[in-house]
Amino acid sequence: MAALLRSRCSSVGRTLMGSAGNNLFGAVNSSVESATRPSHCDAISQQIRTFIQMRTNLKVVDNSGAKRVMCIQSLRGKKGARLGDMIIGSVKEAQPRGKVKKGDVVYGVVVRAAMKKGRSDGSEVQFDDNAIVLVNNKGELIGTRVFGPVPHELRRKKHLKILALAEHIV
Amino acid sequence: MRLEKCWFCSSTIYPGHGIQFVRNDAKIFRFCRSKCHKNFKMKRNPRKVKWTKAYRRLHGKDMTQDATFEFERKRNRPERYDRNVVEQTLKAIPLITKIRHDHLKKHIADRHKPGKLKEMQKDSKELEQDQHTHILPKKFNSNEPSAEKTKVKVKVVQQQTQDNYMEE
Numbered sequence: 001m002a003a004l005l006r007s008r009c010s011s012v013g014r015t016l017m018g019s020a021g022n023n024l025f026g027a028v029n030s031s032v033e034s035a036t037r038p039s040h041c042d043a044i045s046q047q048i049r050t051f052i053q054m055r056t057n058l059k060v061v062d063n064s065g066a067k068r069v070m071c072i073q074s075l076r077g078k079k080g081a082r083l084g085d086m087i088i089g090s091v092k093e094a095q096p097r098g099k100v101k102k103g104d105v106v107y108g109v110v111v112r113a114a115m116k117k118g119r120s121d122g123s124e125v126q127f128d129d130n131a132i133v134l135v136n137n138k139g140e141l142i143g144t145r146v147f148g149p150v151p152h153e154l155r156r157k158k159h160l161k162i163l164a165l166a167e168h169i170v
Numbered sequence: 171m172r173l174e175k176c177w178f179c180s181s182t183i184y185p186g187h188g189i190q191f192v193r194n195d196a197k198i199f200r201f202c203r204s205k206c207h208k209n210f211k212m213k214r215n216p217r218k219v220k221w222t223k224a225y226r227r228l229h230g231k232d233m234t235q236d237a238t239f240e241f242e243r244k245r246n247r248p249e250r251y252d253r254n255v256v257e258q259t260l261k262a263i264p265l266i267t268k269i270r271h272d273h274l275k276k277h278i279a280d281r282h283k284p285g286k287l288k289e290m291q292k293d294s295k296e297l298e299q300d301q302h303t304h305i306l307p308k309k310f311n312s313n314e315p316s317a318e319k320t321k322v323k324v325k326v327v328q329q330q331t332q333d334n335y336m337e338e
Contacts, residue, residue, distance in 0.1 A: 112192075116189060121186045122186030123183075123186055123188055124188075125189070125191075125192065126189060126190070126191050126192070127194075128192070128194045148194055149194070168196035170190075
């Protein structure tokens with residue numbers, strides 16, 4: 001809700017005349033911004049913005065039960081995986097009674113990457129963290145939910161199920 | 171095709187330009203160029219950075235209230251294509267731009283007004299106070315010598331032009 005309000009305010013502030021009411025909105029906007037910003041900026045500073053390669057730790061953003069996965073093999077490219085690519089990983093942290101357990105070797109799709117990736121129109125997109133959704137070796141999802149934003153590039157990679165389950169598509 | 175606004179400097183981002191950063195709460199920050207992206211990474215507030223639109227609006231440097239800004243608005247529902255509407259819009263665009271530029275000129279002139287008035291008052295006051303110390307141009311002192319001088323000047327000029335013609 002707050003995010004929605006904020007985005008609306010900012011768009012109004014950008015495009016329309018800044019009346020007194022708009023200034024008021026703007027003030028709210030900036031205060032919210034300053035309150036929420038440090039968290040993601042810290043995340044950036046911690047996150048290494050390179051390819052997802054062997055020993056990269058990724059956050060698992062589905063309800064398969066795994067919390068953290070370490071990449072052990074990229075299934076694409078010499079340098080490593082990028083946004084939308086498949087990797088093989090080993091589960092390092094897992095919740096009890098989940099579908100996967102610690103030490104399992106799993107397949108996954110990189111749904112968010114801190115390294116910027118070019119889009120089809122020439123602009124670039126960059127995320128806060130490195131995140132993964134676990135799939136089996138045929139590309140079917142292990143979990144039943146996907147959290148956080150995912151890029152629309154997954155459509156080209158034929159991961160339509162992830163897009164259907166995602167909260168936000170960027 | 172959609173023209174976005176830069177989160178930092180509020181300039182228009184044309185397709186294929188800039189970078190967008192997606193925060194984990196799915197808020198998208200779009201930047202027109204690396205300058206704006208870097209400033210964002212440095213956690214600068216656009217309202218405190220002087221070259222941004224936000225600062226200029228906030229401090230009354232730019233025109234903020236104008237009817238022409240109403241036309242430039244974000245619409246989330248796509249307009250149905252209508253040939254006549256498109257034609258009229260295309261006709262209206264230069265007109266609206268012209269009106270906006272005129273308003274902008276007026277805005278700037280109005281902003282300069284008090285300063286200019288103050289400067290004039292200051293100058294006239296100075297002139298009044300120490301008139302005796304200033305060396306005034308000759309035409310203020312007496313008319314006759316200046317008139318003679320101009321006459322001489324005209325003669326010289328005429329001679330020169332005649333010479334030039336001869337040479338040619």
